[in-house]
Amino acid sequence: MRPVSHVSGIHFLQIPGPTNVPERVLRAIDRATIDHRGPEFQRLSLEIACLLHPVFGARGPIVIYPSSGSGAWEAALVNTLSPGDRVLMAETGQFATLWSRIATRLGLDLDMIPGDWRHGADPDAIGERLAADTAHAIKAVAIVHNETSTAVTSRVAEVRAAIDRAGHPALLMVDTISSLGSIEYRHDDWGVDVTVAGSQKGLMLPPGLAFNAISEKALAASRTARLPRSYWAWDDMLESTRTGWFPYTPATNMLYGLREALHMLDEEGLANVYARHARHGEATRRAVQGWGLELVALDPREYSNSLTAISVPEGFDADALRATILERFNMSLGTGLGKLKGRVFRIGHLGSFNDLMLAGTLCGVQMGLDIAGIPHGDGVTPALAQLTNPAPALALSR
Numbered sequence: 001m002r003p004v005s006h007v008s009g010i011h012f013l014q015i016p017g018p019t020n021v022p023e024r025v026l027r028a029i030d031r032a033t034i035d036h037r038g039p040e041f042q043r044l045s046l047e048i049a050c051l052l053h054p055v056f057g058a059r060g061p062i063v064i065y066p067s068s069g070s071g072a073w074e075a076a077l078v079n080t081l082s083p084g085d086r087v088l089m090a091e092t093g094q095f096a097t098l099w100s101r102i103a104t105r106l107g108l109d110l111d112m113i114p115g116d117w118r119h120g121a122d123p124d125a126i127g128e129r130l131a132a133d134t135a136h137a138i139k140a141v142a143i144v145h146n147e148t149s150t151a152v153t154s155r156v157a158e159v160r161a162a163i164d165r166a167g168h169p170a171l172l173m174v175d176t177i178s179s180l181g182s183i184e185y186r187h188d189d190w191g192v193d194v195t196v197a198g199s200q201k202g203l204m205l206p207p208g209l210a211f212n213a214i215s216e217k218a219l220a221a222s223r224t225a226r227l228p229r230s231y232w233a234w235d236d237m238l239e240s241t242r243t244g245w246f247p248y249t250p251a252t253n254m255l256y257g258l259r260e261a262l263h264m265l266d267e268e269g270l271a272n273v274y275a276r277h278a279r280h281g282e283a284t285r286r287a288v289q290g291w292g293l294e295l296v297a298l299d300p301r302e303y304s305n306s307l308t309a310i311s312v313p314e315g316f317d318a319d320a321l322r323a324t325i326l327e328r329f330n331m332s333l334g335t336g337l338g339k340l341k342g343r344v345f346r347i348g349h350l351g352s353f354n355d356l357m358l359a360g361t362l363c364g365v366q367m368g369l370d371i372a373g374i375p376h377g378d379g380v381t382p383a384l385a386q387l388t389n390p391a392p393a394l395a396l397s398r
């Protein structure tokens with residue numbers, strides 16, 4: 001028999017990013033590249049600058065790099081800090097760990113609050129560290145809003161309040177790569193100094209763009225910061241937010257896609273976008289409860305609405321389950337990252353997504369559990385009951 005080289009129907013890309021790219025965005029990207037020094041590009045660029053502000057909840061400048069999200073991590077640090085500066089981080093999971101590794105490689109002095117990979121950044125622990133730092137050696141607090149390895153959402157507003165209670169001048173930096181455009185986020189209201197974001201998750205784009213939203217305080221810090229920087233330097237990029245022209249060749253076609261995605265978020269309305277993700281998060285957690293499996297997240301205040309991380313029972317391999325589901329049902333689920341490898345699988349329910357896509361996703365997982373012989377109850381029925389329920393989900397605001 002000839003080997004099969006085509007699988008019929010759509011692939012369910014239910015990893016927590018990159019996410020499903022909607023047709024409208026694909027069609028927008030599929031256009032001839034234009035002169036990035038010409039007037040048409042300038043109009044595109046300035047329109048995007050306007051459309052980005054509400055999504056970040058930021059009135060100040062937002063720079064766009066042609067890079068993965070990790071580039072925006074590095075940009076946040078090199079633009080604001082100097083060699084040997086102390087940075088306070090919280091070990092919430094794999095992404096917090098990776099960000100801390102960049103800080104260490106850049107020659108910063110890392111103070112990492114240890115964590116169990118089941119909780120978010122602890123506002124009280126951060127407040128205590130800052131209160132004890134009377135000499136103000138800590139120059140920045142850097143946390144991950146939505147820790148994608150554990151499906152835990154940190155309470156950024158409470159972290160801000162803890163910094164204020166301690167009366168500490170440290171900058172606050174937040175990674176929103178898997179929350180922006182899916183979980184409510186407010187750069188200005190929460191007093192965030194640098195927000196780090198990427199294109200390939202809530203923004204419904206392919207990978208390839210990364211963002212820094214910058215506060216006045218962070219801008220001021222960048223004028224005296226001494227870490228070497230060139231490609232990531234904000235000053236050249238800031239020009240682009242005023243004139244529309246970039247210091248180097250921008251990812252023009254990705255920007256066509258970004259404009260379309262931002263129009264889509266605006267047409268749906270951000271409040272509705274957040275409510276949709278909250279419903280899907282709640283329905284997925286009801287499925288997990290029905291299956292009798294365990295969430296990685298322990299604190300209901302920190303449940304993520306953009307993805308769910310689920311432990312498999314002792315003696316089973318989460319990656320074998322994922323492989324079975326891919327092979328039989330053409331669906332990709334997120335693998336366990338770092339120390340959760342093999343013990344956890346993750347369901348992404350963010351970006352361009354609706355009730356029937358979630359229903360299909362949960363059915364695929366339940367059938368996979370059957371085939372893998374993992375003991376479980378019925379999670380699909382309680383999840384569908386939640387989706388049928390017209391009442392809006394609770395706890396929109398964090």
Ligand SMILES: *Cc1c(COP(=O)(O)O)cnc(C)c1O
Pocket residue numbers: 017068069070071095144146147148175176177178198207
């Ligand atoms: C995906 C992700 C990243 C990494 O982004 P890259 O584009 O792979 O560099 C960082 N932080 C969080 C929270 C993420 O979800």
